[in-house]
Amino acid sequence: MSPGAVPIAIIAGIVGLGSGIGFWAGRKRPLNLEEWVVAGRGLGLVLVWLLTAGELFTVFSLLGLSGWIYSRGGPTLYILAYTTLAQVVGFFLLPAIWEHGRAHGIQTQPDFFVQRYGSPLLGAFVALAGVFFLILYLQLQLTGLGIIVQAASFERIGRAPAMLAAAALVAAFVFTSGVRGVAWVSVLKDFLLVAAVFVIGLSLPYIHFGGIGPMFAAVAGAKPGHLTMPGATANLGHSWYVSTVLLTSLSFTWPHIFGSAFTAKSGDTLRWNAVIMPFYVIPLMLIIFVGCAAILVVPHLANGDLALLMVVRRTFPPWILGVVGGAGALTAMVPAAIQILTASTLLAKNLCRPVFSPAMTDQQVARLARIAVVAITAIALVLAMNSSATLVGLLLMAYAGVGQFFPGIVLGLYSERVTAAGIFTGMAAGFSLVAFLILTHRDPFHGISAGFVALVVNFALVAAVSFLG
Amino acid sequence: MKRPSFAAILVGLIPFLGICFSVSWWDRATPVVLGLPFNFFWLLAWILCTPAVMSLAYWLEKRR
Numbered sequence: 001m002s003p004g005a006v007p008i009a010i011i012a013g014i015v016g017l018g019s020g021i022g023f024w025a026g027r028k029r030p031l032n033l034e035e036w037v038v039a040g041r042g043l044g045l046v047l048v049w050l051l052t053a054g055e056l057f058t059v060f061s062l063l064g065l066s067g068w069i070y071s072r073g074g075p076t077l078y079i080l081a082y083t084t085l086a087q088v089v090g091f092f093l094l095p096a097i098w099e100h101g102r103a104h105g106i107q108t109q110p111d112f113f114v115q116r117y118g119s120p121l122l123g124a125f126v127a128l129a130g131v132f133f134l135i136l137y138l139q140l141q142l143t144g145l146g147i148i149v150q151a152a153s154f155e156r157i158g159r160a161p162a163m164l165a166a167a168a169l170v171a172a173f174v175f176t177s178g179v180r181g182v183a184w185v186s187v188l189k190d191f192l193l194v195a196a197v198f199v200i201g202l203s204l205p206y207i208h209f210g211g212i213g214p215m216f217a218a219v220a221g222a223k224p225g226h227l228t229m230p231g232a233t234a235n236l237g238h239s240w241y242v243s244t245v246l247l248t249s250l251s252f253t254w255p256h257i258f259g260s261a262f263t264a265k266s267g268d269t270l271r272w273n274a275v276i277m278p279f280y281v282i283p284l285m286l287i288i289f290v291g292c293a294a295i296l297v298v299p300h301l302a303n304g305d306l307a308l309l310m311v312v313r314r315t316f317p318p319w320i321l322g323v324v325g326g327a328g329a330l331t332a333m334v335p336a337a338i339q340i341l342t343a344s345t346l347l348a349k350n351l352c353r354p355v356f357s358p359a360m361t362d363q364q365v366a367r368l369a370r371i372a373v374v375a376i377t378a379i380a381l382v383l384a385m386n387s388s389a390t391l392v393g394l395l396l397m398a399y400a401g402v403g404q405f406f407p408g409i410v411l412g413l414y415s416e417r418v419t420a421a422g423i424f425t426g427m428a429a430g431f432s433l434v435a436f437l438i439l440t441h442r443d444p445f446h447g448i449s450a451g452f453v454a455l456v457v458n459f460a461l462v463a464a465v466s467f468l469g
Numbered sequence: 470m471k472r473p474s475f476a477a478i479l480v481g482l483i484p485f486l487g488i489c490f491s492v493s494w495w496d497r498a499t500p501v502v503l504g505l506p507f508n509f510f511w512l513l514a515w516i517l518c519t520p521a522v523m524s525l526a527y528w529l530e531k532r533r
Contacts, residue, residue, distance in 0.1 A: 074496065077512055081488045084516050088481050091523055092473045213504025220498055220506070227506050228496050238493050245489045275527050278519040285513055414472060 003318060004153035010322025011152060011329055014192065018185050018330045019169045022337070025184035026177025033366040036178035037107045037345050038262040043183060048264045048273050050186035051179070051338070053280050055257050056083060057193065058137075059144030059332035060395055061284055066291035067304035073223070073231025078244050080285060084278045085249035091274035094252060095267030096413050107262060108342070109255040109405070110350035116412040117420040120354040125424065126405065127350035129431065130255040134343040135380050136398040137254075138336055142167055142384035144305070145332035151309035152325035160385055166333060171377040174337045174344075175370055179263055182337045189330035194283055196327045199320075200312055201286025204293040207315060212289065219292050226295070240444045243452035244396075253405040256342035340380075344372035397438050400451025404430030407455075407462045422466030430458035474533060480526040487515040 034040055043051065061079070068076040100106065104115045109130060114123035145166050146159030173181050209215035219226060230236045252258055264270050287308070294307035298314055301307060312324050348369035353360045360368070408423040437443050437450035445453050473481075495511040502510040 074508065077496075077508060080512055080516065084519050085484060085488055088484050088519070088523060091526065092478065092481060096471075096473075211504065213501065216501070216504060216506055216509075225498075228498055228508060229492075238496065241492050241496075242489055249489075271527055271530065275520055275523040278516050278523075281516045282513075285509070285516075288509075 002154065002156055004156040006318040007152040007322035007325055008149070008157065010319060011149065011326040014188075014323070014326030015166065015169065015329050015333070018188050018333065019173055021188055022173030022177050022181040022185045025181040026173070031366065033107065033345075033349070033362050033369070035180070036366060036369070037259065037341070039178070039180040039183070041102065041262060042265055043180075043263045043269075044265055045269050045272055047180075047183045048260075048269055049277070050190060051183040051260050051263060052257070052273060052277065053190055054182065054186040054334040055254075055260060055338055056086075056277070056280060057190075057283070057331060058335040059141050059148075059328060062193075062287060062328050062331055063144050063147060063305045063308060064395065065284060065287050066294065066308035067306070069288050069291035070294050070301070070307035071304035072233050072236070073226035074229040075231050075233055075236035075241065076288065076291075077229075078241050078248070080281055080288075081241075081245045082248035082251065083281050083284065085245060086251045087274045087277040089249050090252050090277075091271055093410065093413070094261045094270040094274065097252075097258065097409070098261045098264055098267045098270055100413065101262045107259070108345055108350060109258040109409075110346060112258075112412065113408060113423075114350070114354075117408075117423060119420040122420050122424055123350050124354050125427070126408070127346040129401065129405075129427075130346050131343045131351070131376070133398045133401050134255060134339045134346075135376065135383065137395065138339045138343070138376070138380040139383040139387060140395055141332040141336040141339070142380055143387060145329055145336075146384065147305055148309065148325050148328045148332070151306060151313065152321055154313075163381060163384055166329065167336075167377050167381050170333050170337050171340060171373050174341050175373050179260070179338070179341060182334060182341065183263075185330065185337070186334050189327065189334050192323065192327035193331055196324045197283040197286050197290075200316070200324060201283070201289045204290055204297075204311065204315060208293055208297050215289070215292060219295055222296060227292075235444055235447065237447060239447040240449055243444075244449040247403045247449055247451040247455060248399050250403050250406045251399070253402045253409060255346060255402075256338045258409075259342050259345075260338070340373055340376050343376045344369045347372045347376065396443075396449075396451075397434070400434045400438065400443075400449070400454065401431060403451045403455050404434065404458050407459050411462065418462060418466045422462045422464075425465045426458040426460075426462035429461050430454040433457055474529055477526045477529040480522060480529060483522050484515065484519045487518070488512065 106112050110123040110127040113126045114120050142163045146163040149162030150159050205212045205215040290308050294311040298310045349365045404427050411418040433454040443450035496508045498506045
């Protein structure tokens with residue numbers, strides 16, 4: 001029997017069980033848009049926690065985080081910082097978004113822009129940008145999933161068939177069950193992932209170094225300066241850290257996170273969720289331990305994203321590799337499901353309807369959104385199969401992009417004077433500046449992250465056009 | 470839309486001070502605390518404190 005047989009059988013079992021839960025959760029539910037997209041605004045604290053944890057803890061947290069500490073070192077701490085501070089920002093803004101959503105029957109982020117600024121075209125622009133960023137994020141989940149199956153099967157199964165199989169399963173349970181199904185799959189995903197991360201994160205330092213303290217001492221001895229900023233990078237210092245953390249702490253501007261606020265039963269559910277969510281950042285610290293162990297146990301990997309899987313493969317029996325791989329696969333599939341669902345709804349409701357067929361009923365939109373599920377999944381799959389960029393690079397660009405929604409949301413909630421023209425000008429300039437700085441390799445720009453520079457320009461233009469125009 | 474109270478926003482700034490703006494002060498490898506480099510220890514401590522700080526913000530918002 002090949003060494004990959006046991007882990008692959010376990011991964012297939014876990015993925016099958018998770019998908020089964022997804023299908024089961026959606027049975028006997030009405031198939032209207034309100035249920036499919038926002039679960040009838042009926043989720044309590046536990047399911048909201050699982051859904052937001054599903055969005056927070058993606059395959060990027062698993063492979064990208066351990067990969068960054070492995071290859072770049074200290075700057076990785078920004079991920080723990082923004083994940084925690086994003087909850088603080090969410091505490092103040094998500095309940096207000098929820099209230100606004102219930103008062104006006106809003107289901108998506110572009111709905112908010114249409115309602116607040118009275119411009120379906122602005123909504124269509126926000127939807128187009130949102131779909132674009134979501135596909136980038138989605139592609140990342142599929143790439144991560146391919147890496148997991150490839151490494152866990154000892155290279156017997158290629159990335160392409162693994163991504164294809166998983167994408168088909170995700171699209172199928174999103175199609176039938178909607179957001180409620182996704183929240184239920186998170187039950188299995190979170191349980192397995194937290195258990196796996198605690199086991200490997202606490203045992204690897206002891207197995208290879210005799211403890212956590214000796215492990216950090218060994219890393220500091222072998223690579224002085226690696227664990228502080230800028231670590232192994234040239235320009236990711238403190239001004240980069242502050243500007244990146246501020247920008248990425250606005251992660252609620254992601255269309256799928258914004259939209260998940262509407263699934264909650266009450267604004268208070270969201271407030272409580274934000275208070276307790278930082279505890280979920282502790283497993284991220286344990287993943288950093290795994291990446292640190294990998295620095296000395298499996299040195300010279302060409303791709304840092306492989307660090308976690310390779311150190312687990314080197315250290316543990318195949319069945320543990322299988323459980324870690326299965327948990328990792330679900331950690332890709334749950335966020336992928338939310339992103340597919342959100343992107344499909346944006347495409348059908350906020351882009352196709354206003355532009356091509358304003359007379360469509362909600363029932364027709366719901367049907368179109370399900371067709372869009374297949375299209376979105378297929379696009380992301382093609383991109384993932386042809387992509388060579390590493391995980392964090394893509395994510396940083398998408399994060400810099402979604403941050404540009406922030407002025408339109410926060411000023412939309414609290415300022416009477418901002419106008420659609422101002423928001424559009426600021427956002428368009430913000431996107432252009434992000435694309436220019438990142439694609440011409442000017443990020444960080446004089447030590448400050450490109451997304452933050454763009455956000456400052458964005459705010460200035462919104463104010464100038466709204467108040468002077 | 471009703472704004473959050475000024476006091477709650479001030480409380481919400483506390484984690485930003487500890488985790489974000491003060492980075493030049495705590496991003497050091499030493500002293501080692503509980504086996505962790507100082508920056509790792511500092512961040513972990515703040516992550517654990519944030520729910521307590523935000524409970525205070527919750528209470529302030531709830532009281533209104």
